[in-house]
Amino acid sequence: MQNQKQTTHSNSASWWAVARSEEVTSKKPLSSDIGNQELVIWRDAAGIARAMEDRCPHRRAPLSRGCVRENGLIQCGYHGWSFDGETGRLREIPNMKSEQRFPPLYKAQSFAVAESGGFVRVCLTPGAEAPAVDAASLPLYGTAHVGLAQEHYLSTFFDDPGMLFGIKGVEFTPYLASDLKAEAGRLVMERNCQWRGLHWPSSFSSEFPISLLSKTDPLTGETELTLRDDALRTLLTAVIAPVPAARGSTAIRWRARLAKTLNGLRAKQLLIGAPFRVFDTIDAAALRRLTPSASVQWQDLRAAIIQTSQASAA
Amino acid sequence: MLDNIAGPDDSAFTSPAALNDINNWVPHDIVMRDAWFPLAHSAAVGKKPVRRSVYSVPYFLWREDGKAVAASVLPGAGALPETGLTDAAGRYPVMEHYGYVWCWYGNPLAADPLHLPSIPYLPPNGGLPGYLTGTVRFDCAAPVSLENLIDLTHADFLHANVVGDEKSESETVEVFSDSETVTMVRTCIGKSVAPVMKFFSGIRQPTQQVRQVIRIYLRSHAAIAYGRFTPGDDVPLFHPCVPETRDRTRLDYTMNTSNAGLLFRHVMPKASYIVSRQDSSMTSPQSPRYMHESKRRDLHSKFDVAGQRYRLLMKNLVARQAAGDFSYRDNVSADCSDLIGLRKELFRY
Known part of the structure; x- marks a missing residue:
């Protein structure tokens, strides 16, 4: 099963948000993963983010336990072999003096990297087209890990996002303003919300003061969230990127930003403390009881979008 | 005890082909136009x-x-x-x-006013006081909610604490329909008095005669629920199930108990808040199970005849619309006072 997952991830030309930009430096290599594919990520001498398999082809030591050299090569901490992140080729072996020429076979697997919007994204498929650049980098950020497979994480998101993340003072209701649907190659839905505090229970409410619009990439599950008031003014924007990680867990990297203008007292409360957070734990008992709803359609819609996309590409 | 379940044209709804069709329906896929x-x-x-x-x-x-x-x-x-x-x-x-x-x-x-459903116990120009109205929501498909409404046997169990249990001396059910509506008339003699009437209408007798009518306007997903209780008060409920999404239903109801006694008049419309949660406890988990066709067809009993007919009529209408026929073959705005047995003297508008 794990192997199948890995195959799925590596076969799809998906760009996975494997790190936030701040995490990737030229000081220290970062360990990350996409499913069972372990990665090492760092910045080279030009500040460009690089990604390779986290495995030295010499003695299989994790490259993430090595270091980044001043010239931008990543050096294995075991025997000091150094690799070029762009090609993955071996460039130096300590004590080889002037004989630093190696056949092409001497290389580690490198992966394409694209960085924008405050995320470093990696594609496991060679030659994949780079994703569109997102110029906006949201100033609030964080990373959470949950012991729930990404597929289930997403289905939970479609049924009850309140189990996965919180927006300060906001209650998510079960009542959708629009069904989950395919729109411009993404899975789109809108959920009615209420401000926390004294109010009618959502099942008896006539009007809802806020709603959460979500747009989810069908391949990666990366989701753009927009909290809006009843005049459709944006209050908060967030991006959550749930990436499948080892042993069926999921790493969720997220970024968020409050709107410059917040109308109303309830909206202004978002300014106090952290307005957005992704939970590290999920109530398994509640998860087990959660009634499937919008998620029932998810896989079919996802497959349809992917099929359409592949057909148009062909 | 159910003595009779009958309608004028039952054979069209009980053929093996029809039953096969309606026992595997996907209300999630229903989108009704015009x-x-x-x-x-x-x-x-x-x-x-x-x-x-x-x-x-x-x-x-x-x-x-x-x-x-x-x-x-x-x-x-x-x-x-x-x-x-x-x-x-x-x-x-x-x-x-x-x-x-x-x-x-x-x-x-x-768009034509002629296609507006007839609701004879609501004043055409509105104006009823706010305490007779309310909003409740169901996280299920609107047809699931309406099938629940027209299902006569669930209320005695799920809502026994409000409307009374299943005990009665005799019970008759009739189902009528045309291409745009389905109407179920349930007549009970010697039925246990609904607790809400014991407490708020002051009914002291052990049993009462009950005539309940559920009439669904298929296209508008709107229903009339009219109950006559003797002794007791009339309970005229307008129960529209707006499919805000395919799996979420909004119900802006009006219960016109303006002719009832002071206490019952005010309390009964609020019972919707209890009853709707009881219904939701069942319809919410049901709904996702009706999002796809299933190899396992629903079972049914003779008590489900109204719901079965609702399903078939909906499927027929969906098929007609899929073929491009959006015409109304029957007049939904025709006064249905006689069909629902309305006590017209109480609702002169």
């Missing part, structure tokens, strides 16, 4: 726009010079998107009747 939907109580619509939706299509409702209007975007939001559901001015057809703002979903040129 219908009036009661999107808001009139009192809920003012100068500030309120947001509603039909099958996820946004409807913003507000008043201009006192007149209710509806569009797919907020006023002043710029160019109106072409959806095929609005007129040349980018507005949805709107009419105000029975204390509701009704919006048309479908071809705007086909």
